[in-house]
Amino acid sequence: MSALVAISVTTAILSAVWGWVAICFGLLAWAGFLGCTSYFAAPYEGAKGLLISLITNLSGVFWALMIMKGGEYISLDIMAYVLTGVVTLFMCLQAKQSWLAYIPGTFIGSCATFAANGDWKIVVPSLVLGGLFGYTMKRSGLWLHSRFNKIDESAIA
Structure with missing residues (x-):
């Protein structure tokens, strides 16, 4: 069995388990999959x-919360977009x-927060459990x- 097939099998099984865990604990299954994806795409192993x-x-x-909360104090739409640009600058500069x-990884966390309407508590x-x-x-x-x-090597010997 190749490493790809083995990882695919365990990923399939644990994806089903994650879906069940997310429902049982009132978590966001899709956000967990973003955390999982973030780990798989990370530049380091382990x-x-x-x-x-x-x-x-x-x-x-x-950073998403900074944009959302900061936007609450801005009455002009254009200034909210400026705030988004400034915060995005810092997201990259960090x-x-x-x-x-x-x-x-930073943008994944930010997008998940926007998608959940700022509900960081969920x-x-x-994201953490998904990771x-x-x-x-x-x-x-x-x-x-x-x-x-x-097992394959011992069968040959």
């Missing part, structure tokens, strides 16, 4: 990739810090791949 994706996702939640350098656990599920999907798939290959 725990470091998980940490970077989670930190940047959460920073995106913060990448000067290595632990915030995964810009897509977005944050959904943890993504990590588990990949790790368990790699484990399955290694187990399957050991």
